[in-house]
Amino acid sequence: MELLVEGPQGPAAAYAYTGGKAFDAALPCVVFVHGALHDHSDWTLLARWCAHHGHGVLAVDLPGHGRSGGAPLASVEALAEWLLALLDAAGVERATLVGHSMGSLIALEAAARAPQRVRALVMIGTAYPMKVSDALLSTAREAPLRAIDMVNAFSHSGIAAKPSFPGPGTWLHGADRALMRRLQADQTALNLFHHDFSVCDRYSGGLQAAPGVACPVTFILGARDQMTLAKHTGEFAQALRAQVRRVNAGHALMSEAPDAVLAALRCALA
Amino acid sequence: MAAPRSLQFDTLSLHAGQRPDPVTGARAVPIYFTTSFVFRDADHAAALFNMERGGHVYSRISNPTNAVLEERVAALEGGVGAIATASGQAALHLAVATIAGAGSHIVASRALYGGSHNLLSYPLPRFGIETTFVAPRDLAAWKKAIRPNTRFLFGETLGNPGLDVLDIPSVAAIAHEHGLPLMVDSTFTTPWLMKPFDHGADLLFHSATKFLSGHGTVIGGVLVDSGRFDWHAAHARHGRFGELAQPYDGFHGMVFSEESTVGAFLLRARREGLRDFGACMSPHTAWLILQGIETLPLRMARHIENTRKVVAFLAAHPMVAGVAYPELESHLSHALARQLLPRGCGSVFSFDLRGSRKQGVAFIEALKIFSHLANVGDCRSLVIHPASTTHFRMDDAALAQAGITAGTIRLSIGLEDADDLIDDLRRALKIAEKAGA
Numbered sequence: 001m002e003l004l005v006e007g008p009q010g011p012a013a014a015y016a017y018t019g020g021k022a023f024d025a026a027l028p029c030v031v032f033v034h035g036a037l038h039d040h041s042d043w044t045l046l047a048r049w050c051a052h053h054g055h056g057v058l059a060v061d062l063p064g065h066g067r068s069g070g071a072p073l074a075s076v077e078a079l080a081e082w083l084l085a086l087l088d089a090a091g092v093e094r095a096t097l098v099g100h101s102m103g104s105l106i107a108l109e110a111a112a113r114a115p116q117r118v119r120a121l122v123m124i125g126t127a128y129p130m131k132v133s134d135a136l137l138s139t140a141r142e143a144p145l146r147a148i149d150m151v152n153a154f155s156h157s158g159i160a161a162k163p164s165f166p167g168p169g170t171w172l173h174g175a176d177r178a179l180m181r182r183l184q185a186d187q188t189a190l191n192l193f194h195h196d197f198s199v200c201d202r203y204s205g206g207l208q209a210a211p212g213v214a215c216p217v218t219f220i221l222g223a224r225d226q227m228t229l230a231k232h233t234g235e236f237a238q239a240l241r242a243q244v245r246r247v248n249a250g251h252a253l254m255s256e257a258p259d260a261v262l263a264a265l266r267c268a269l270a
Numbered sequence: 271m272a273a274p275r276s277l278q279f280d281t282l283s284l285h286a287g288q289r290p291d292p293v294t295g296a297r298a299v300p301i302y303f304t305t306s307f308v309f310r311d312a313d314h315a316a317a318l319f320n321m322e323r324g325g326h327v328y329s330r331i332s333n334p335t336n337a338v339l340e341e342r343v344a345a346l347e348g349g350v351g352a353i354a355t356a357s358g359q360a361a362l363h364l365a366v367a368t369i370a371g372a373g374s375h376i377v378a379s380r381a382l383y384g385g386s387h388n389l390l391s392y393p394l395p396r397f398g399i400e401t402t403f404v405a406p407r408d409l410a411a412w413k414k415a416i417r418p419n420t421r422f423l424f425g426e427t428l429g430n431p432g433l434d435v436l437d438i439p440s441v442a443a444i445a446h447e448h449g450l451p452l453m454v455d456s457t458f459t460t461p462w463l464m465k466p467f468d469h470g471a472d473l474l475f476h477s478a479t480k481f482l483s484g485h486g487t488v489i490g491g492v493l494v495d496s497g498r499f500d501w502h503a504a505h506a507r508h509g510r511f512g513e514l515a516q517p518y519d520g521f522h523g524m525v526f527s528e529e530s531t532v533g534a535f536l537l538r539a540r541r542e543g544l545r546d547f548g549a550c551m552s553p554h555t556a557w558l559i560l561q562g563i564e565t566l567p568l569r570m571a572r573h574i575e576n577t578r579k580v581v582a583f584l585a586a587h588p589m590v591a592g593v594a595y596p597e598l599e600s601h602l603s604h605a606l607a608r609q610l611l612p613r614g615c616g617s618v619f620s621f622d623l624r625g626s627r628k629q630g631v632a633f634i635e636a637l638k639i640f641s642h643l644a645n646v647g648d649c650r651s652l653v654i655h656p657a658s659t660t661h662f663r664m665d666d667a668a669l670a671q672a673g674i675t676a677g678t679i680r681l682s683i684g685l686e687d688a689d690d691l692i693d694d695l696r697r698a699l700k701i702a703e704k705a706g707a
Contacts, residue, residue, distance in 0.1 A: 020321075259323060
């Protein structure tokens, strides 16, 4: 689904995957927000399930990612404003926001800025602060393809996760690597890997945003996540009064444990 | 935190795509001999059919044993995923059927396995799919053959029968310049000798019957996607790939390139190709091929070591007019082989025996260790005399056009002691010499 979304540089085309059904703004809306150097295809199974179980679904490509136009936005705050503008463009008054990693911070910030518009907040593979090591940032700047391999190895908890994503026969490490390489190559204006990881690293508004969130919050965390460590989630979860659900996966939760994430999401949507 | 390293080839050969069975603890890959998989409830069933959940439904479309093989080959090739098929021929057909239809066109290397050549030349035109064959080294011919309805370019990493090394970087560049993918048959090289995706190929397949299985026991194929070709962008530019970038009535109006940014090809190949054409692999076959892949690095090293010794012996023998092996400076692909195949050029090659067809037959019949049969890539050494078998209907002129002489012998070097292989060849060459007297 193509939308025209107001951004800091004016309106730009934005893409949202609607889960295999035409989007209906009258249905309870679930918005999925991907993480750094990813796109809507992270959400295929969850989005299809929601779309075929009574929800209107918008799995967005963030500006400058995948099929969405415009320049990548420089901060979590700017991306949160863009997300709210996307709701306007889609004619959505209230929605459940579901974000992964960087996307979880964007969803949080949007929920804090417009609490009346967010029915529930689901933060997957989240942590605060979402600091990125100097080594990874410098590798991202100088050798992004090597940095992609580093992140890929960090993000997967094992050498096989069944039944794989989106289905059997997919080599998850290879699919994630190919997706990140595609997004990196397609964004010719800047080094998207370095940009996105810098956005995560710079975000300092998490604890300030927390009191502004009025809706129920769920954390879905990978028990073996090496990217967003458990030691960075306790205080954060407390500040958001979040219900914490852990699944047996690394940072790539939606592909390593899609059924467990769906089960946790269904509880949050109930 | 120390940066993790990606696992390397030998480790992936043993582990990729598998974890110990969570129910039984089985360490080796179990064979899931079941046609179908029980749904937990009606909603689970509907969700599996509608791709709201991942999982297995029916073994024609996917099976847990096959999935290990698929992930393992994809891991070794650097791809996003794979599909196991009933044979290498079925893998080629599945690729064609996924992105081509009546009115489509393919550009293919002329130096192809006979089975591939047959499929492209005879049955596919009957279904409205034409192929233009080009000399693999003639880059201008590849470019010139591309038409508005061309769907992909196709060649073999090591072409039949002369082992022309496909200039993958150059042919891929031509394909991409025209918004097309390049597919290669990687059977002769295996990912141990070359990873075509690293050089620009977009799709590849194996006859897993050969080196991947390695023991001459089963027939199977594997089709692998690099995930690098952007079907959505290519369709937007040229309108060629509606199969992947437009709603498909056969699967709930699914647009495969929306569902998966990097896996659209495999989604359609599985959801349509396996479902509707049905050329799936048996789980038992998948298991046997997995057994082979576990030792692929060890076997390939030995195949190459033995081949180099046999090639050196034959190249120096007075009864041998020539040996077509790209590691030899005399071979037209020698420079390209050094660039693309530094670990070796496989263990299948041809040589020309001096003399008549009768002497060729005498040579073959005198061999004791080499088995006379129509296969390659076995752990046992194999031999065939094309002029008296696969090409026996051709006269000498027709053979010459196919790059074959009356004395051409094709060998597939196995894992025996190289000295025993050389002794066998030496004795048979002596008998062939006497047969010409």
